[in-house]
Amino acid sequence: MKNVPVQKNQELELTIEDLSYQGRGVAKVGHYPLFIENALPGEKILAHVLKVSKNYGFAKVVERYNDSPERQANSKLAYLQTGIAPLQHLTYQAQLQFKQNQLRELLHKVHLDQIAVAPTVGMAEPLHYRNKAQIPVRMVNGQLETGFFKQRSHQFVVLHDFLIQDPRIDQILMVVRDILREFEIPAYNEPAHSGILRHIVIRRGHYSGEVMVILVTRSRKLPAANQIAQEIIEHCPDVVSVYQNINPARTNVILGKTEKLLAGKEQITDQLNGINFAISPQSFFQVNSLQTEKIYQFAIEAAHLTGQETVIDAYCGIGTISLNLALQAKRVLGVEIVPEAIADAKKNAALNRIKNVEFQVGSAVEWMKKWADQDLKPDVVVFDPPRKGLDSEVLASALQLAPKRIVYVSCNPATLVRDLRFLADHGYAVAQPIQPFDQFPQTNHVESVTVLERTDK
Numbered sequence: 001m002k003n004v005p006v007q008k009n010q011e012l013e014l015t016i017e018d019l020s021y022q023g024r025g026v027a028k029v030g031h032y033p034l035f036i037e038n039a040l041p042g043e044k045i046l047a048h049v050l051k052v053s054k055n056y057g058f059a060k061v062v063e064r065y066n067d068s069p070e071r072q073a074n075s076k077l078a079y080l081q082t083g084i085a086p087l088q089h090l091t092y093q094a095q096l097q098f099k100q101n102q103l104r105e106l107l108h109k110v111h112l113d114q115i116a117v118a119p120t121v122g123m124a125e126p127l128h129y130r131n132k133a134q135i136p137v138r139m140v141n142g143q144l145e146t147g148f149f150k151q152r153s154h155q156f157v158v159l160h161d162f163l164i165q166d167p168r169i170d171q172i173l174m175v176v177r178d179i180l181r182e183f184e185i186p187a188y189n190e191p192a193h194s195g196i197l198r199h200i201v202i203r204r205g206h207y208s209g210e211v212m213v214i215l216v217t218r219s220r221k222l223p224a225a226n227q228i229a230q231e232i233i234e235h236c237p238d239v240v241s242v243y244q245n246i247n248p249a250r251t252n253v254i255l256g257k258t259e260k261l262l263a264g265k266e267q268i269t270d271q272l273n274g275i276n277f278a279i280s281p282q283s284f285f286q287v288n289s290l291q292t293e294k295i296y297q298f299a300i301e302a303a304h305l306t307g308q309e310t311v312i313d314a315y316c317g318i319g320t321i322s323l324n325l326a327l328q329a330k331r332v333l334g335v336e337i338v339p340e341a342i343a344d345a346k347k348n349a350a351l352n353r354i355k356n357v358e359f360q361v362g363s364a365v366e367w368m369k370k371w372a373d374q375d376l377k378p379d380v381v382v383f384d385p386p387r388k389g390l391d392s393e394v395l396a397s398a399l400q401l402a403p404k405r406i407v408y409v410s411c412n413p414a415t416l417v418r419d420l421r422f423l424a425d426h427g428y429a430v431a432q433p434i435q436p437f438d439q440f441p442q443t444n445h446v447e448s449v450t451v452l453e454r455t456d457k
């Protein structure tokens with residue numbers, strides 16, 4: 001390729017200068033960056049160039065000459081390669097620092113260096129935290145196996161210990177696998193779009209210990225479905241719900257639209273900050289319960305509630321933040337685009353006898369506008385948007401609603417700083433250091449809470 005200083009398959013010695021947001025080492029040949037898996041800043045390596053494009057390329061480590069002091073001993077390449085734990089090779093302290101730095105660098109890019117970023121709130125035990133597993137299965141040497149795919153490939157890596165999942169989920173996974181083998185259920189064959197079982201999905205209540213198992217199949221066909229479900233419950237008495245979910249599409253999306261309860265209850269329940277939540281197979285429920293509780297406590301304290309306030313919870317999901325807020329505010333209004341999530345949110349309000357909360361199905365754009373047109377005067381707006389952040393129309397309505405405080409829970413620092421730039425230019429100032437939380441240890445995801453105040457209040 002013209003003007004590119006390296007060629008595919010070239011081998012060269014490099015020093016890693018930086019870590020990309022995805023957790024890959026970055027080395028430069030002149031000004032040309034190469035991204036390298038399992039390589040940390042300060043490490044000298046012999047690299048093999050895998051791919052080159054106009055502006056950047058990818059390489060792999062052939063030999064590492066020295067170890068960074070921040071390299072985690074005994075990390076396993078499979079966790080890095082499958083994307084289960086792309087930061088596992090970095091010590092936990094360095095992971096927390098990496099997440100704080102990422103926010104600082106992005107703020108710098110939009111000229112908001114004056115906004116401070118607090119140290120990331122980490123976990124005492126940064127492994128085994130996920131309360132949900134979605135594990136693909138495939139036939140390997142004639143047997144159904146659990147595993148994961150190498151990133152950007154269709155190569156299946158057999159795995160039994162998933163490192164960041166609740167260990168009880170891993171145990172149940174092995175029991176379910178053995179029962180499926182006993183009943184000779186063939187795994188899905190992706191190229192041929194044949195076979196039966198695509199994924200095993202398991203959710204476990206962090207406090208309740210209740211477990212839901214979902215067998216995701218390619219078609220309605222699942223021989224001996226009820227017997228399989230009964231055997232799972234017999235072997236694992238904590239499994240209280242077994243579903244078959246049918247996903248006939250050629251897709252990476254895990255769950256299909258239809259499902260059938262095979263045994264047990266329709267939902268499992270769990271708690272967050274002492275509030276009960278019913279969780280259905282399709283419900284969004286934060287996967288790291290301990291860190292979620294910390295995030296919500298922080299967000300609610302930041303809202304400065306006295307019991308007199310009207311609060312909007314935009315992007316409310318199944319109402320987890322709304323119900324926490326409702327205990328300390330006068331009135332909470334939640335909006336969420338997924339109708340099933342709002343149905344769950346309403347059930348969850350009733351389950352906890354919380355009455356001062358109203359949930360609406362629709363887009364945040366639509367409802368923020370409606371509330372502004374109705375001349376609603378919220379004291380606080382809480383935003384917890386998906387990765388793409390806030391739409392410009394949502395931001396415009398927020399200005400019209402003019403809350404005294406905005407609490408912004410973000411799962412994407414890039415869109416967060418973009419939105420903070422807009423709010424800073426339109427009468428809102430960040431009131432305290434941005435607080436990152438390590439919601440997904442061993443991965444590159446950065447979750448944070450930012451508190452803004454109207455400057456002319």
Ligand SMILES: C[S@@+](CC[C@H](N)C(=O)[O-])C[C@H]1O[C@@H](n2cnc3c(N)ncnc32)[C@H](O)[C@@H]1O
Binds near residue numbers: 285318320336385386
């Ligand atoms: C990051 S989740 C937060 C959910 C909830 N606050 C929680 O912590 O469980 C973002 C939510 O926004 C919803 N959503 C996505 N786009 C939306 C939109 N345009 N308007 C309203 N809700 C939307 C998603 O369905 C999802 O439930």
